[in-house]
Amino acid sequence: MKKIERRVFPARELRVRRSASGGATLAGYSAVFNRPSENLGWGDTEIREFIAPGAFTQALQNSNCVAVFNHDPNFVLGRESAGTLRLRQDDHGLLATISLPETQLGRDLAVSVERGDIAGQSFCFTVARDKWTRNKENGAATRTILEIGELIDVGPVTYPAYPDTDIARRSFERFIRSGNTGHRLKHFNHRKNYLKSKRMIIK
Template sequence: MKNTLERRSYTFDVRATEGENGEKIITGRPIVYEAKTDLGYFDEVIARGALDGADLRDVRFLVNHDTSMIPLARSRRNNGNSTMKLSTDFDGMSMDFVKLDVENNSDARALYSAVQRGDITGMSFMFSIDAQEWLDLESEHPTRRITKIGKVVEVSAVTFPAYDSTEITARSKETLESARLELESAREQRAESVDTDNSLELAKAKYNYFFKNGG
């Protein structure tokens, strides 16, 4: 999973504001901790603290994950040249500001207007997973907890947020299938562990029976 990039999107608070110098700014929250999402085969939760130590050195801001377009903003280690500032807190990742060049970029102007009007209310992000755990494997609908995000490469404002549904992109379907296979593997490992424990208990019971009854 470490080398695979996944996308998740959902409805959350995205706001269009003006800075002190009249700058057109968008703020929002691309990643939310402890929000359960149904991905069809299982629920998924990004655990609190999953972004600790994550690689946020170079993150682009796009619309609808359109990598063919010029990024509307970019965070480079949140340095002074960055047009987007990201931070992590108790609730996840916060997009403190995205400075949009509405004068020279028509896409930026259109996005600012759409967010201001409330026509776009979703955020999305592209990331890699470094660590995860499976819960409730004995149930028909277990939960995958993402405990460590490796890297965030891009955040987007999205027209159709889908984090809270089973609608996913074609690329996400591939990664979802990979996750399903991991789920089956985790279930098999758990079953083998249970069988081993049962065998040990059975052997112990036989030993106690023969010992008490003189062999």
């Protein structure tokens, strides 16, 4: 079973380009390197996540990623194999360029991005390699994603939901156990249940 994760980034770098023929292209970074995430912590533990430069190298060689709106596979905007989605990794992150379909969805989405109504860009992925570190003074933990295993989808979202961190939580629990710290993991489950009750996580 795939351990699928999803992250959301601010869409301030999301741009629409219109052609003379009336078509529209949506371009922006689905992921940014070396930028700390919001606090993904559970209980009293602060946890930040980073994506290492070059993390998408292997995934881009094998992916047939799709672009979707609001995580919904019924709202397909483009696909790599069709040439309507182009992904490129550079020093800043993962740049996605989508040739928007000339449908009502595509036209409405272009207008919404231009107006600033669309507030996030997400990507769905699996992790091949990551690394955890812990600050001995304050207990804060850092997860660095070193290699993306599979890139499943990218795309704009209406609002940046709290990221689905269930897989990251289990990875952190393994890290804690391997360090034999004796940390009480019930705090993490309490934090997860609280976020669910507030509808602050995707699932």
